[in-house]
Amino acid sequence: MKKREEQEFRTELTRCFRDGTRQGETVPVKPEGISHRFLVTRTHPRELSFTYEYPDDVVLEAFKLDDRAYYPTESFFKG
Numbered sequence: 001m002k003k004r005e006e007q008e009f010r011t012e013l014t015r016c017f018r019d020g021t022r023q024g025e026t027v028p029v030k031p032e033g034i035s036h037r038f039l040v041t042r043t044h045p046r047e048l049s050f051t052y053e054y055p056d057d058v059v060l061e062a063f064k065l066d067d068r069a070y071y072p073t074e075s076f077f078k079g
Contacts, residue, residue, distance in 0.1 A: 006031045011054040018046045039065070 008031040015023045029036050054060055062077040
Protein backbone atom coordinates (compact mmCIF):
# COMPACT_ATOMS: atom_id res chain seq x y z
CA MET A 1 0.00 0.00 0.00
CA LYS A 2 1.50 3.34 -1.04
CA LYS A 3 0.39 6.52 0.71
CA ARG A 4 1.62 10.00 1.45
CA GLU A 5 4.19 10.20 4.25
CA GLU A 6 2.51 10.88 7.59
CA GLN A 7 -0.91 10.00 6.12
CA GLU A 8 -2.94 8.14 8.72
CA PHE A 9 -6.30 6.57 7.93
CA ARG A 10 -8.58 3.62 8.61
CA THR A 11 -9.74 1.05 6.10
CA GLU A 12 -12.63 -1.38 6.22
CA LEU A 13 -12.38 -5.14 5.64
CA THR A 14 -15.66 -7.07 5.22
CA ARG A 15 -15.59 -10.87 5.27
CA CYS A 16 -18.38 -12.79 3.47
CA PHE A 17 -19.46 -16.26 4.64
CA ARG A 18 -21.33 -19.15 2.96
CA ASP A 19 -24.47 -18.57 5.04
CA GLY A 20 -24.76 -15.00 3.70
CA THR A 21 -23.50 -13.29 6.85
CA ARG A 22 -20.83 -10.63 6.81
CA GLN A 23 -18.31 -9.57 9.40
CA GLY A 24 -16.64 -6.16 9.28
CA GLU A 25 -13.44 -4.97 10.87
CA THR A 26 -11.49 -1.73 10.82
CA VAL A 27 -7.81 -1.83 9.85
CA PRO A 28 -5.86 1.25 11.02
CA VAL A 29 -2.89 2.33 8.88
CA LYS A 30 -0.18 4.16 10.82
CA PRO A 31 1.41 7.36 9.51
CA GLU A 32 5.06 6.16 9.52
CA GLY A 33 6.66 5.85 6.10
CA ILE A 34 5.12 5.80 2.61
CA SER A 35 4.19 2.14 2.50
CA HIS A 36 2.37 -0.30 4.73
CA ARG A 37 2.17 -4.07 4.44
CA PHE A 38 -0.41 -6.38 5.95
CA LEU A 39 -1.59 -9.96 5.58
CA VAL A 40 -5.22 -11.07 5.18
CA THR A 41 -6.09 -14.71 5.82
CA ARG A 42 -9.32 -16.65 6.14
CA THR A 43 -10.73 -16.64 9.67
CA HIS A 44 -13.08 -19.61 9.19
CA PRO A 45 -13.44 -22.54 6.75
CA ARG A 46 -16.85 -21.16 5.64
CA GLU A 47 -15.41 -17.78 4.62
CA LEU A 48 -15.87 -17.25 0.86
CA SER A 49 -14.39 -13.84 0.13
CA PHE A 50 -13.70 -10.37 1.43
CA THR A 51 -13.93 -6.78 0.28
CA TYR A 52 -11.48 -4.07 1.27
CA GLU A 53 -12.32 -0.35 1.21
CA TYR A 54 -9.59 2.30 1.30
CA PRO A 55 -9.19 6.01 0.39
CA ASP A 56 -9.03 6.99 -3.30
CA ASP A 57 -5.61 8.66 -2.94
CA VAL A 58 -3.96 5.45 -1.71
CA VAL A 59 -2.49 2.88 -4.12
CA LEU A 60 -3.18 -0.67 -3.00
CA GLU A 61 -1.39 -3.63 -4.56
CA ALA A 62 -2.41 -7.18 -3.64
CA PHE A 63 -0.13 -10.21 -3.95
CA LYS A 64 -0.58 -13.94 -3.65
CA LEU A 65 1.63 -15.33 -0.89
CA ASP A 66 3.91 -18.32 -0.72
CA ASP A 67 2.39 -20.35 2.12
CA ARG A 68 5.74 -21.50 3.42
CA ALA A 69 7.37 -18.11 3.93
CA TYR A 70 4.58 -15.52 3.54
CA TYR A 71 6.60 -14.09 0.66
CA PRO A 72 4.72 -12.10 -2.02
CA THR A 73 4.90 -14.01 -5.30
CA GLU A 74 2.41 -12.64 -7.84
CA SER A 75 0.58 -9.31 -8.04
CA PHE A 76 -3.09 -9.72 -8.93
CA PHE A 77 -4.49 -6.23 -8.21
CA LYS A 78 -3.16 -2.68 -8.30
CA GLY A 79 -5.33 0.37 -7.92
